[in-house]
Amino acid sequence: MQSPGIRDFGIRRYSSEDRDDSDLDQLVVEEPLEIILCFRRKSMLVRKPISITMRTPGQDQELAIGFLYTEGILHRRSDILAIERGTDSSISVTVAGDLDLSRLERHFYTSSSCGVCGKTSLQALRMNREIHLDRSRPKHSVEFLLQTPALARERQSIFEHTGGLHGAALFDSQQNLVRICEDIGRHNAVDKLVGAELLAGRSDFSDLLLFVSGRAGFELVQKSIMTGIPFMVAVGAPSSLSVELAREYGSTLVGFLRERRFNLYAGRDRVT
């Protein structure tokens, strides 16, 4: 059975030899998922659409939970009362306690054309959760870090060859690959990863390393720090804001990670 994350399309292949072949091509599926937050206010159940994200189907519950957690809306797994799939490509997450609706509205009033969701002021780009990263752990050797792309690639799913997927993986302090997730959106891959770990019972991410197959954009570094993951390595380039954020919070940031070399942008103490 084919994965829900890939779909066949009839296409034509052209080449410089002027062949024009009809063929089938497997493409990554990209479809919208609406995330709806439900909570009680004065005995009324409030339903609030929070986000529509373009994602690759599969692990939708993990994606929704990870998104709410990395965006600082959900703070612990025990606050989740229910997760329901709608008939209309939506996931509703019911959380315990009242939420400050006015704060949520401020938070989500405007929207972003990139990974940074709905912050109404530039200050709001900063974290809304107290973060304390332990600068002494986890420690990893240069040798191990150079291996992480190959280790992640071994575990990427068959549909990686569509060429349209970002991978994100977690490694523990003993160098074990804990979990890997893929999605057409790099932020979704990280959200699925974090959501899957939360749903599996993890509450402490402080000993983990996050690997991403693409660039280390600001929103990924922000999600990593919001989750309490102190070590992030990326195959691609970081941005200026990524480096500034990692330095401000004392997290370790590696970029341009290839088979034989990498650049360290922040958090040197964790590299041995």
Add this chain to the structure above:
Amino acid sequence: MQSPGIRDFGIRRYSSEDRDDSDLDQLVVEEPLEIILCFRRKSMLVRKPISITMRTPGQDQELAIGFLYTEGILHRRSDILAIERGTDSSISVTVAGDLDLSRLERHFYTSSSCGVCGKTSLQALRMNREIHLDRSRPKHSVEFLLQTPALARERQSIFEHTGGLHGAALFDSQQNLVRICEDIGRHNAVDKLVGAELLAGRSDFSDLLLFVSGRAGFELVQKSIMTGIPFMVAVGAPSSLSVELAREYGSTLVGFLRERRFNLYAGRDRVT
């Protein structure tokens, strides 16, 4: 003088030979820009923050205008009354006429974790502008299409070597490169391109080809069609939704464009 789009960072380079060199690295700058829409309502001037986008500084006015146009908020250049830069990384665009505020609020109430901005319903992911693409033009040869990545690369700016930039270029029907823009966000590169052309006086995009250096995600195909550009070629992979959208609107979509080959996903009539 260094471009505002790049910044030096002190880093350490590691390699498998265990060297550990201090060095300077040039990174792409990623910083937030707030886009504020201003319009008159019953003689009052309404100021409405529309989006905060993480972008590479430079061509901010073009980015704001292109964003408002490709998102279907601004429909023609003559509706722009003023463009002002704020002191706080914001651009205010004053437009003629009243805007239906309630519709704008619905449009932008929720936000997205990806390039699709603030659509409150899945239907809203579709266009809000009447689009009619002429299926007979522009026509391009296989030979020319295979050359577009090299032609675009020749014109990319010096800071392309930071490895963190997406490029977007327009070619006319005579195969001339009209303009190229770069940004850390691929949607921003396209918005800058469209905005720059609008500000330069262009109102008709129907004879142009859009080249993008990365993947052809849904939001880029949507922006291309919203702008009336009937031909889009991408070095990277399209997604399922990109192909479905291109086929629905009769636009031409090419992906995996390399030196010697490409895949055609939609709009075969324009390839000769």
